[in-house]
Structure formats: structure tokens, C-alpha cells
Amino acid sequence: MHWQTCQLFSPPVQMQEVLDPYLPHWRVPSAKAGGNAVVSQGAGIQNLRTTTLPALPPPGPHEIIIDVLSVCLNHRDIFGINGTQKGGWIPCSDAVGRVVAIGSKVKRVELNDRVCPIFSQNYLLDSDRKDAFSLGNTRGIPGTLCKKLLLSEENVVHVPDHLSDEEASTLPCAGVTAWRALVTEGRFKKGETVLVEGTGGVSAFGAQFANALGGKVICTSSSDSKLKRVKQLLSVKHTINYNKNPDWGNVAKSHFGGADHVLEIGGAGTFKQALVALNNHGSLAVIGILDGIETSLNLVQFFSKQIRMNGIAVGSRKDFEDMNKCIAEHRIRPLVSAVFPMSQACEAFKLMEGGGFIGQIVVSMTKPVSKL
Numbered sequence: 001m002h003w004q005t006c007q008l009f010s011p012p013v014q015m016q017e018v019l020d021p022y023l024p025h026w027r028v029p030s031a032k033a034g035g036n037a038v039v040s041q042g043a044g045i046q047n048l049r050t051t052t053l054p055a056l057p058p059p060g061p062h063e064i065i066i067d068v069l070s071v072c073l074n075h076r077d078i079f080g081i082n083g084t085q086k087g088g089w090i091p092c093s094d095a096v097g098r099v100v101a102i103g104s105k106v107k108r109v110e111l112n113d114r115v116c117p118i119f120s121q122n123y124l125l126d127s128d129r130k131d132a133f134s135l136g137n138t139r140g141i142p143g144t145l146c147k148k149l150l151l152s153e154e155n156v157v158h159v160p161d162h163l164s165d166e167e168a169s170t171l172p173c174a175g176v177t178a179w180r181a182l183v184t185e186g187r188f189k190k191g192e193t194v195l196v197e198g199t200g201g202v203s204a205f206g207a208q209f210a211n212a213l214g215g216k217v218i219c220t221s222s223s224d225s226k227l228k229r230v231k232q233l234l235s236v237k238h239t240i241n242y243n244k245n246p247d248w249g250n251v252a253k254s255h256f257g258g259a260d261h262v263l264e265i266g267g268a269g270t271f272k273q274a275l276v277a278l279n280n281h282g283s284l285a286v287i288g289i290l291d292g293i294e295t296s297l298n299l300v301q302f303f304s305k306q307i308r309m310n311g312i313a314v315g316s317r318k319d320f321e322d323m324n325k326c327i328a329e330h331r332i333r334p335l336v337s338a339v340f341p342m343s344q345a346c347e348a349f350k351l352m353e354g355g356g357f358i359g360q361i362v363v364s365m366t367k368p369v370s371k372l
């Protein structure tokens, strides 16, 4: 396979300054990127470049600056990179960093603390969500694939001490999404069975939370070797190859007693089987669209099983903090299966696009070596 490597881009590209024109000025989040960064210059991984951004201003009274230590990729980053011709934006939403500067009135963090930005900036509680922005979107909100970030002190959370930088950087999107799907919205109870679709980031976290909280896990995958690995690494109890078993919902039901929760990441192509797999009063967390956006719904199946369906849009800072307590208590370690240096960020995106991984893919901003 030929890997495209990010090239040093000279002269530096002009970073987009203007945020979404539909956003009133008072809603603009205080999030700015600085230092070296990876920037999209048009659709496709081959159009990623590295550049040096202008120096950050000093933090305002309630702002902080972090040195980014590690950045985690999510499938949405691939959608963004491949989906827009527009250049001048920095991908990725997930990172962990060390606090290197604080404003005069900052109370929530101290110098040297290790923190993650929250995925949806300003989404602190469910009641706050209307002013939220995700980092690393194509409309000019900076992403995390850069050396420095200036953020509001309100928009970061401390990370559990037992996690490495690479592990900690995986938490904001995939971790919080799985937590909200299973715990906040799903109202998971001990002894319940959770079906996770595939072996990617959200699903790996879903399996880990279910296990930690006393549940059983059914995992589907296109690959027997991936299923073998998640059995070992994530203590998954039951596995189904969805390519060999297109009626995997029935298999889940007849062989493994069905699921009380499904983390639905496939979308149109998996939705019907997810409904089949669910037990009465089961919770369907609608999360992803990997296999299409639109589908028809058998309403009888839906109401006769009294299924609860929850749309999930990552989660709030409160979800993040609750999740971190569980991760710390149960010493959960996110499943990082590949680490790339910043100079090989393109290779990291290629690996994600190709699907040849389980769990999380990370770009280290401090270490020069790859780990696969």
C-alpha cells in the first residue's frame, strides 16, 4: 500500500478567520489554534498539509492555552476531509494537552494540568446545548491537530491519571458518545446485554463500559480475526461475523438471548437487524451512518417491542466528567491500536479510511515513532 505523507507547506496557508456567518458574534467560541498544524487544502487525504500558524494571543481572563500532546482520529474526520473542497481548516476534535498558560480569572484548571477539550464546545449541560460547536469542523472552528490550542476554561475536563497521553486523547468523541448512548440515555442496568456493531472507536468504548458496569457484550464485525482480538482485548462474550451472517439480528436473538441495548453505528444498512436483535423495552442508540443515511422503519416491530430510540450527538461536559469517574474507578484503558507521529498524520487517516484497525488511531504530537 502507498501511504501519502503530509508535506511541509511553504509559504504557510492562510487560516480561515471567519466563522459560520449564521452565528451571531456573541456565540463565537473562544477556540484558537497555534503552532504547527495539519490543514486541509481541499477534498481528500492527499490534500492535507502541515503549516505554521501565527502565534496565539495571551489567554483572556477565562481562557487557557494547552500544548497538545496527543490527538485521536474519529470517523467524522474522514467524512470532513473527503467531503469538502473547502480548504484552510484543521481536522480532528479529540486531543489531550498540558496547560501552559492561564488567564487572570481562571478557576477550573491550573498550570501543568492535563486536560481534554470537550467535543462540543459550550455544551456543558443538556440545557446549554443550543450554543455548542464541535471542534474541527469544516466551517472554520479550529480542530485539534495542531501544537497549541487556546480554549475557554469551561470547555475542558481533567483526565484520569492512569491513562497515557495517547489513551486520554481518545475520550472526547468516541468515549463520550458511547457513555451517553449506554448510560445517560440508555439507562444501562447491571446484567443487561449490549450489542456493539463493528470494532471501531465508539463500539470499543461501548464494550468496555458495558463490561465495567456488569453487562454482557455481543460484538459484530466483518472480520473473524478482529472478533478474535476483541474477545481477548475487550472481554467480549459473544461475537458474530456480519458478512457471514447477514441476519445477525436473528443470530443475536436466537444464540445469545438478544440485546437490551444496541449502539447503532451503521445506519441504514444495519438498522433493521438492530431492531431484530433488540429485546422488549430495549434501547436503540442511533449514532452513526457508516452504511447509509435513510431507511424505512417497521413501526409494528418498533412499538410491539416498546423500543426506546435515542438520537446521540456525542454528549455534554457533564457526560464527560461522569464517564471519567467510571474510567478512573474501573481503571479502563481505551483500546489504542495504532500511533503515528504528526509527520505521518496522512497515514493515520488512510488507516482509518481503510478500516484495518480496531479501537482507536492516535497521532502523537510529542513522539516521533509509529506504533502499530
Ligand SMILES: NC(=O)c1ccc[n+]([C@@H]2O[C@H](COP(=O)([O-])OP(=O)(O)OC[C@H]3O[C@@H](n4cnc5c(N)ncnc54)[C@H](OP(=O)(O)O)[C@@H]3O)[C@@H](O)[C@H]2O)c1
Residues within 6 Å of the ligand: 073, 074, 075, 076, 173, 174, 177, 197, 198, 199, 200, 201, 202, 203, 220, 221, 222, 223, 226, 242, 265, 266, 269, 270, 286, 287, 288, 289, 290, 291, 312, 313, 314, 315, 352, 355, 357, 359
Ligand atoms: N452521533 C454521534 O454523536 C457520533 C459520535 C461518534 C461517531 N459517530 C458515528 O458513528 C460511526 C462510527 O464512528 P467511529 O468513529 O466509531 O468509526 P470507526 O472507528 O472508523 O469504526 C468503523 C468500524 O465500524 C464498523 N462498520 C462499518 N460498517 C459497518 C456495518 N455495515 N455494520 C457493522 N459495522 C460496521 C467496522 O468494523 P469491522 O471492521 O469490525 O467490521 C469499522 O471498522 C460513524 O458514522 C461516526 O460518524 C457518531
